[in-house]
Amino acid sequence: MSISLADVRFQWQRALGLIRRGMASLRMRGWQATWQRVRRQLRRAPASQRAKLYFPAEAPFAPFTVPDSDKPRASIVVPVYNQVAHTLTCLRALAGHPPLAACEILVVDDGSSDQTQEWMAQVAGLHFHRRAHNGGFIAACNDGAARARGEVLVFLNNDTVPQPGWLDALLDTFDALPDVGLVGAQLIYPDGRLQEAGGVVFSDGSAWNYGRFESPEDPRYASLRDADYCSGAAIAIPRALFESLNGFDTRYAPAYYEDTDLAFSVRAAGKRVLYQPASRVVHLEGITSGTDLNQGPKAYQVRNRELFERKWRDALSAFPAPGVSPTPTPATAHAHQRQILIVDEAVPQPDRDSASLRLFNLIKMLCHENAHVVFLATEHAPPPQALAALQALGVEVWYPPFSQSPPAWLSSHGPRFSVVLACRYHLAEKILPLTRKHAPQARFVLDTIDLHYLRESRAAELAGNAALAKAALQTRQRELSVVAAADTTLVVSGTEREVLTKDAPASKVEVLSNLHEVAGPGLPFAQRRDLVFVGGFRHTPNVDAVRWFVQDVFPLLRPRLPDAVFHCIGGDVPDSISALAQEGVVIHGHMPSLEAAMNGMRVAVAPLRFGAGVKGKVNLSMAHGQPVVATLCAVEGMHLQDGVDVLVADDARAFADAVVRLYSDEALWNRLARNGLENVARHFSLDAARETVRKIFL
CATH class of the missing domain: 3.40.50.2000 (Glycogen Phosphorylase B;)
Known part of the structure; x- marks a missing residue:
């Protein structure tokens, strides 16, 4: 494959841009934070991460068909300016794994000089619009939105490869949470590393790509979460809301900071901005605009930060200031919420046992009360479906190998929790001393699930087995010891509370029984x-x-x-x-x-x-x-x-x-x-x- 002068020029400009960004990072963050960032960027992603991604097969252009509906729920707006090969890959990905939701795809050509117009005319089902002259990203997106018919607008860069299920995950978020106004996808590099898990904004208007170069499966970045903003490379917003906000603000034309500004406008309208990791999109960062902040389209990023800071100065005063090492952590990302830790040997599987269903519904209730729930599974990596169910609620789920050992994990994370709940006495007796050491500010709650010694003694009595009776007495001693040491003990019935009133009279005991959704009468x-x-x-x-x-x-x-x-x-x-x-x-x-x-x-x-x-x-x-x-x-x-x-x-x-x-x-x-x-x-x-x-x- 021959290398053109244009290719060499691009790579040289990209390298210069990286050097300049590195120098800016040194000035703002110091050498330690910058070195950590460089190490993350240079670290090779495991081959398994890349293998999980879908890429359409490369082939010469030939006509094909993309999804299209007469009554679309979602309108996917793809602004393009040249780079037709990337546009082709993006559309092939959409055609290869069509969304379940009814949709239409609008490609807005911002005055391309390559084969964009010729090829797009041959893609069946595609809604193609060519602008009279080049106006930039914002103008192209606003033009596309004006032509959309869907209930939800989805803005998608042409240098992306949407992964199977990406659109449905975005739309499902609006269905599950009616107070949401904007949802952004998880952006991934082609090698499988994370590019962005929602954005973080600082008080001076500067921004940070949360999770950059980490694993997409890292518990810090793998759950639904409020975000300061989400990159416009893949975002969804109700069309009525977008229109009420007058679209992307044209003061940022031709591009940059329009997505951050939109997120702030959505919040000002009383709606939430969420990052949805179940929607995964590969993004070839810098393909269109390069990386050099001193020239080309990327230079508008510097100018527009100042415009953004002036416009949102009052709102930004509540955001953290950029520091020597401003890398956000879960503790800072959720500092405005009450953080609750739940510890069990494995994540709940509500379709398998009633204890899991009760715990899952408790977690759901806490999330609805705006608490940030963190779940630590001490023994077992979770089944994918059970893990996804918790992450869809916004739960930060830690499990092997990400969680290290419980002592090391609690040493790092303990200070951020107000409450620590441990399930069952035999786990609680190991977790309680660690909590007292690493999270002394936290109230410790023992969830008995049921009183084990009561169940075991009844089994021994039914079987007439002396050995079982002796074991039940040993369980009684251990379980009551944890009850005495806990700040609060949960039982599931008034009967068990009466048992503990007699056996542990000095302990604080609360009844939190089974938790069920009332499904209704079913068939007659x-x-x-x-x-x-x-x-x-x-x-x-x-x-x-x-x-x-x-x-x-x-x-x-x-x-x-x-x-x-x-x-x-x-x-x-x-x-x-x-x-x-x-x-x-x-x-x-x-x-x-x-x-x-x-x-x-x-x-x-x-x-x-x-x-x-x-x-x-x-x-x-x-x-x-x-x-x-x-x-x-x-x-x-x-x-x-x-x-x-x-x-x-x-x-x-x-x-x-x-x-x-x-x-x-x-x-x-x-x-x-x-x-x-x-x-x-x-x-x-x-x-x-x-x-x-x-x-x-x-």
Whole structure:
């Protein structure tokens, strides 16, 4: 491949620009911060990071088709000036992985002299507009916005390669958070390193690319977050809002600082500006404008900073001043929020167990209260889906290998937290001393999930096992020791609070029960059929419950309900449970979605013979209008009354009779379904827990 004089000139000017930027960094930040920046820039990205990115195959131009809709939700505006090869790559990426959302693509040609007009005319579905003369980036974007039909405007540079799902992630943000006015994508270098995770602005109007040259998966940059601004290379804004702000401010023409100015205008209009890492866009920084601040289009960056500072001087007075080492950290990025640390061995997987669902909904409540939640997983790297669910809430999730060891991590991060919550006593007894040392200002909260020693002692009593009873006493001593040392202990029921009132009278104990969204009634009685049990099998009470139901109860009800099938749903199925499968008994294992089972099956069973805490399986069914037959142990502490909200039976014959009765009596079924929904709303909904959560954490 031959190298032209223009290529050499570009590379030389780029090198000079980097040198000048380095000298400016030395003057502003000092040699240490500058050296760290240079090291990050020169550090090679792992090959695996580059391998995760999508790039369309290089090929000579040939006509192709891009997505287009008569009723677009989003209008993608791509301003271009020459660089047709990059425009082609961008459009091929959009065509290669079309968004799920209806969209239109508008290419605004700002007076190109290359093949832009010739090639764009041959791209089917593309809306192409050629401006009469070159006016710069701002003029081209405003022209494109004026021609757009979509509800949301998406401005996309032509030197980008949008990754699969990028647009839908931006649009989903507006759906999830109605107070959002502008959303920016995560920008990535072609080698896989992070280019920008939202921008940071200082009081003099200067700006910083948060996360530059780091890993896109680094917990500091991988969650939804408010940003001072987002680079105009890939941003979305409702068209009505953009028009009400009169578009990009033309005082910054031809380019630079218009995106920062827009973000400030959006906030001034009472809306949020968010960085969305689930929207990933590769950006070839500097292709169009170069990097030299002293000449060419890039020189406007210096002039426009002064214009921006004058316009927003009052607002900028609340922003931090640039320092010797102004690199932002999570502590400074979230300094305006109450920061809460939650520690568990693994991230919650709300589709697998009730404890995870409760914790996930607690985190959701804290985020809605504008707290910044940090989650530290001490043992296990999270499954991608569970990790993404937390990050979509704005949770800063740390896990191996990013988190180092808990002592080292807490030493670095401890000072920023107001509250530290540790899940289960055996983890809390290790985390509590570290918290007292590295976060002495933080209130320490123990979340028992359930009282382990209570559950173990009941299991020992049911089995008549002296060794289990001795182990339960040891657990009691350890668990009560942590309860005594914690500032606050959370239990899930009034029953367990009464136990601790007796066993740990000097401790502060609060009830924070299961947390459920009330889903609604589901299908009516006549359209439902079969029986269902939901519960993960790492929890030993569930193993015993299913074994007892299939072996002792099911044979008594099968002759009376010959067409009813028992569905057993839950992950980590042991061989002893798999062996129970037979005619009329289906062992499903884990099911990612329970909607069909909850909304379409007639009766849920909770045949637990020992345990502690509040049973999420009972709440889950009632939240979907699905009546429950349960043991006395299964409804303990749940404000339920036999025959009013639930049917309760403890021996096999009575349990079978209750199932047959509820399965056959439509009036009884309707009464229990209605009362169960009301019980969940009154005692186990997010609204019911809100004041308790505020008292403990905020």
